[in-house]
Amino acid sequence: MQQTLILLKPDAVQRRLVGTLLDRFERKGLRLVGLKLVSAGREIAERHYAVHKGKPFYESLLTFLTSGPTVAMVWEGREAVAACRVLMGLTDGAKSPPGTIRGDYGLSVQNNLVHGSDSPENAAAEIALWFRPDELVSFAQTDAAWVG
Numbered sequence: 517m518q519q520t521l522i523l524l525k526p527d528a529v530q531r532r533l534v535g536t537l538l539d540r541f542e543r544k545g546l547r548l549v550g551l552k553l554v555s556a557g558r559e560i561a562e563r564h565y566a567v568h569k570g571k572p573f574y575e576s577l578l579t580f581l582t583s584g585p586t587v588a589m590v591w592e593g594r595e596a597v598a599a600c601r602v603l604m605g606l607t608d609g610a611k612s613p614p615g616t617i618r619g620d621y622g623l624s625v626q627n628n629l630v631h632g633s634d635s636p637e638n639a640a641a642e643i644a645l646w647f648r649p650d651e652l653v654s655f656a657q658t659d660a661a662w663v664g
Contacts, residue, residue: 518596519549521642523631526584527624529553534587537617537630540603541591549589550643550652556581563645575627580626588646593663597639600632635650 524537542548556564561581568574591600606613609622609629622629633639643652657663 517547517562517590518591518636518639519592519643520596520600520633520639521631521646522589522591522600522633523646524589525581525587525627525629525631527627528621528629529585529587531621531629533621533629536588537621538589540617541589543658544593544599544637545659546591546593546596546599547655547657548589549592549654550588550647552588552647552651554588554646555584556586558582560645562634564642568661572633576645590643590652597633597636601634605631611639613660639658 518565522541524534528534528537538548539568540645558578561578562569564581565574565577593599603617605616605618605622607618608625609618609630612619614620617630618628633642
């Protein structure tokens with residue numbers, strides 16, 4: 517079973533979209549195995565966005581992620597990384613199709629509501645950055661036979 521990290525960024529929290537967005541992942545059939553509300557400090561933001569260091573938008577990414585509370589989640593399921601990426605939509609909400617999180621709720625490129633891991637390898641690294649192993653819960657999903 518594949519796991520992925522999803523962050524509901526400060527704009528999603530400030531706009532009171534947490535429950536609505538969490539519902540999208542649940543309705544897809546993914547299993548929530550980790551959830552917490554955090555105030556990301558600069559250190560975790562720098563580590564999370566290390567791949568963008570040196571790019572013109574790097575500092576604004578750090579400022580945005582540290583600007584308010586973030587909901588960190590780990591979702592598990594068949595092809596969880598790809599499934600979550602489809603649910604999220606394109607980075608630019610104005611160009612993202614309706615029915616996706618960003619297509620339905622976003623217009624900005626930077627304030628795009630949600631982050632999702634882009635590969636299983638990055639998911640493992642990002643999960644380890646945001647969660648300790650004892651913060652993840654494994655359980656038998658009673659409807660597993662119905663969702664894959």
